[in-house]
Amino acid sequence: MGFVPVCVQCGTRSNPCRCKVLGPTVGFVAFVVAGVVAWPVGAAVYMFRHHKGRRIMAHPATVVYPRITNAIPI
Template sequence: MGSFVCVECGTRRNPCRCRVFGPTLGCVAFLVTAVVCWPVGAVIWICSHAKGRRIMGKPAAVVYPKVSNCLPI
């Protein structure tokens, strides 16, 4: 299994203007949450399309930004 690193440059939140740890942890949290949310959202989507879409979108809309923004580096 290969390793991956997410880099976000051009930010003004730290002196080096690049972030590595926040986006990388955000990506890992996104993947872990997606493994749970997407199957659950797919099952709920059968009965309620709007609620199923909200659940399946939660990793990208909520989890990744919160985890990525908690670390300024």
């Protein structure tokens, strides 16, 4: 039996029912996939360039998740 993440965001004005399920759920899955790639790369870069490594590790949370969540209005 597998685990399926379901994220719900209520209080949004992007659709009439003011709740989003699909956007945040797909955004979370994309966040995890991007994090699996970005965090080890960012940790390796952090050893030599601290600021750049932090930006790479923060990329899934600051860019990937918000873009996908906001792109899907449902």
